[in-house]
Amino acid sequence: MKKVIVIGGGISGLSTAWLLRDKALKAGKDLDLTLLEKETCTGGKIRSIKADGYLCEWGPNGFLDSKPQTLDLCRAIGVEQNLHRSNDNARKRFIFSGGELHRLPENGPSFLKSRLISWPGKLRLALEPTPFVASAPRGEDESLAAFGRRRLGQEALDKLIAPMVSGIFAGDPETMSLISCFPRIAELEREYGGLVKAMVMLAKKKKQDVAQGKVVSSAAGPGGVLTSFREGIQYLSDALAESLGDVVRSGSPVVRVEKGSSSRYRLTGQDGSIHEADLVIVAAPAFAAASMLEEFDPAVTSVLNQIRYASMTVICCGYECESIAHPLDGFGYLIPKKEGLSTLGTLWDSSMFENRAPQGTVLLRSMMGGACFPEYIKLSDDEVLARVRQDLRTVMGIEATPSFVRIFRHQQAIPQYTVGHGKRLAALDELLQPHSGLILTGNSYRGIGLNDCVAAAQRASDEALALC
Template identity: 60%
Template structure:
């Protein structure tokens, strides 16, 4: 029987274990899976905390239903019927600019009426279809792409806030190819974004006439989806379906070669031998574990930076908030000089996030452009968050409920050169048969991406086992 050790019991590690067991049963293959988690709880950065009637998400608050992988996982777990789509009003998203919350335009007429972008900025944006495409295949930063195709104002007010909202990243360093590969593909294939949208819209209409099911022509889209009691239900449900052993408080200090397989040395003493090791740990943790195994591998994974983040949950009596809270929330361009990156109106997005008559707001502070925020005291974080809520929404009342969650290494940053680094990692792993990597440090930070990557690594492991005979 082949022993497979999976390091990390977040969504990636748990999904990998579940996918491997399903495939092994289908192939009538005996495997012994052991999932090793450093902390004393499962779920990684997924953690739905119920406190005083408020439901606070420590990390991500859901996934988009535009990709199939998490939905398929929910089917396999038997929890599809428990999924909760976000409120329709949560489609409304805002940008705070020049002292005003502007709703993000969703179509041409809304774009023309919006005061978020000036008329010179709108003209520059609409001129995108006349900009020559870049087809050399070379990577570029999101900022360079934005300035080149859409103009400086669109970069500052649209692209940069989006990058901070998704990645907590800096557009001046983030990779277009790795963060938004579809956008690079649209430019290469169609010559520009507007040209691509026109062609895809025509294709969509044609397919609709032919009775085909089609996705949105405008991009990934999708509806934010979770559960009544929070997104932790996804990892909890996955963990209950894993038949192998799951050990908590089982941190790995080193991964070493032994007899054609591996020896895992635990923090505090003890070892575990395994023929196959799958790391679903963060890149910085993997770099520590692989010291002594392969210096090149350690250096490659250690080059993946992480952005810190404070997550601040404020609960209020609804009557203390003048704002309608009709929408998803807002992002703040860096030039506005605020401390927070933006705020989600959590109790407007999903039910059961606040007690009756109360609301829950969740603000983000830090990221790659403000890493020092992680060092601020709780009192300073609270004061700066309240100042921003006053500036953006006119909230002057003190919150009735406050919880601050700190993530010193919150989100991996796909900086320019990330794709080349992944290629070098793939090549290096060829010389370390039996070692596999998954997790959000490599091929996508979203929950869908983690589930997909886990399924792919499970398939590669099964192929390797089949090749052994």
């Protein structure tokens, strides 16, 4: 019987452990499985905090249902019937620019009517499918900013790409890798020679495939409906932990991983406890994995330490409905850096999901910090709230004092897939080859979203099962 230890009880570790146990049972393989989590509770950055009738998400607020990974997992653990889709408001997204909120255009006519991009900016975008636009540099990892300037122009970079990058990754487009962050966009450029051409060709293909009962993704991405649970997204991690039962040992931090006897791995806990295993799956963040593996393989640690993280402060504010004049019929808004405000944007949480705020109130969740503003993590709570209120006043005209406030700080919130990320992953793959049975998974490597984490858990569990 193989002994397998999963390190990390976030969504990646919990999913990996559950999938591995399930696959082993179906394959008739016996294994001794343990999950070690340093905190006293599982879930990692997934935490749904209920207070005064509000439901605040500490970290992510859901996943898109257009990809099968998380939906399949929910079905497998028996919680699919409890899924809670966001309403149609979530489809409306806004950008604050030039002193007003602009709804993101969803088609050609709405784009032409929109005042978000100036007419010179629109003309520059119109050049995108022409030979005048430079092609992608061969063999180079291009930054998102370089891609935006090359294909779409500076204005589109400032008002469309940069806010999107800060909203998803809390990242800086000048340093983030196109192919690692948005591989589909890079693929479309290679295949069709441009994004406009890709959209036209995919639209034609979609009509043909829909007629045949098929569905294809759009050029802009997979789309889908933001999905959670009425109890908050923590319901998923709690369900996984409950299903795993005694497999999970919380309050058990691992400080060191090294080679033990007979090709086994030896894990040392913070309290001096020793664990031995045939296979070790590290589902902790890259910086934590680097610390654990420092003595075991300094080269692996060196690469892991090159994966940087952006800090983030999340601010939840509750207001009485009558104190907000601006309609909250949308997902929320993002703010371009050039607008000079303190927040990256604000989500209208209670407009997307029911039961996020008491009757007669609304819940707004603002984001502050990220790779472009790392110093903001050091601001006092009073300064953070003052800046958030000033931005809400500027963007939405809210003068009232919030009746509910919660501030959550994440020192190392989101991994940054900066230029060269693909080479770092290739180096890790090569360095790990001699270490059979040591597997890295999580959102530090090939996707930061919930669907990405579950997809990575599928790959990690398959790799582990093959070694059992």
